[in-house]
Amino acid sequence: MTKAEDAIGVVAALVRTAFLVNAVYAESAREFGLTPQQGQLLCVLMPRSYAMGELSTILGLAKSSLTGLVDRTERNGLVRRDPDPRDPRGITVALTPRGAELADRFYTETCRRVDVLPAGLTGQERDTVARLLGRVIHDNEVPVVFAESPPDHP
Amino acid sequence: MTKAEDAIGVVAALVRTAFLVNAVYAESAREFGLTPQQGQLLCVLMPRSYAMGELSTILGLAKSSLTGLVDRTERNGLVRRDPDPRDPRGITVALTPRGAELADRFYTETCRRVDVLPAGLTGQERDTVARLLGRVIHDNEVPVVFAESPPDHP
């Protein structure tokens, strides 16, 4: 049984877990020569490419912020801007081959690192956490900033 | 029952929850005229003051990064640098009255906002999440960047 002094409320549990996960995410990105934001961009683009406006919504950034992020990531050769054939104003951002390869490696390694965080939980407890947080994510319409499975796509 | 397609693994659940909580935290800070980092600094300092080196460890920042953060927060009149009586080299960072008042309000409001995220869960489910994440936090020795209860102190 958990001692009373160690008990914690949902709110603190969520905030502190977020802090932990962020730190791990940032550390993982760092070792791939990525900033957390650039890593996140790569992860979002793994399944498919998006327009700037879509990315802006998904990542929760102002469009002007995104321009810079894509600029820098593009300069690193990881993403590419393609014109949208249907609308001359629009562009779509896609991973370059190098970006896709790096995204895969970063994603895999980050999964590995986050996976060990709940190492002290039983398989069933992990499932419970996944299921309950899954509901929270669903209820709050959290965008897919981190996919469930890697290149599981068709 | 959750549909299979909605099922999610622990890793993605943790990463996406972190994303959600961060966004809420940042939004809350913003409305108090704080950056997330400054808000976090205030929250850490709520129970007591710390030396720069301690803060550096707690927040996971390089000491040089912390100097700037404390500088800016100090410039805003929210924290104060006091000399450490026991060691002329050291200083301790403490909340000013204004900082303490703002920290309280920010903390309370942020709690309120994070608290509604798992609104779709039953009381028991919330307890389960709190207990399991509490173990993860404990196992990974996550510093108290966000306290359990507000000014619960004597």
Place this chain on the structure above:
DNA sequence: GTGTCGTAGTTCGTACTCCGAACTATCCGT
């Protein structure tokens, strides 16, 4: 006492993040 080494914080230069306001160019409805 006087080295010498470690520790506490700061400074400096650099790169990145983020925003809002203003701007350009194009789409779309009338």
Place this chain on the structure above:
DNA sequence: ACGGATAGTTCGGAGTACGAACTACGACAC
């Protein structure tokens, strides 16, 4: 063809973060 929405970019400014180099002091040895 006009006028209002929409897609992205540019610009200026504040903040974040790091490592390397530096200052100043404590602590231990001799």
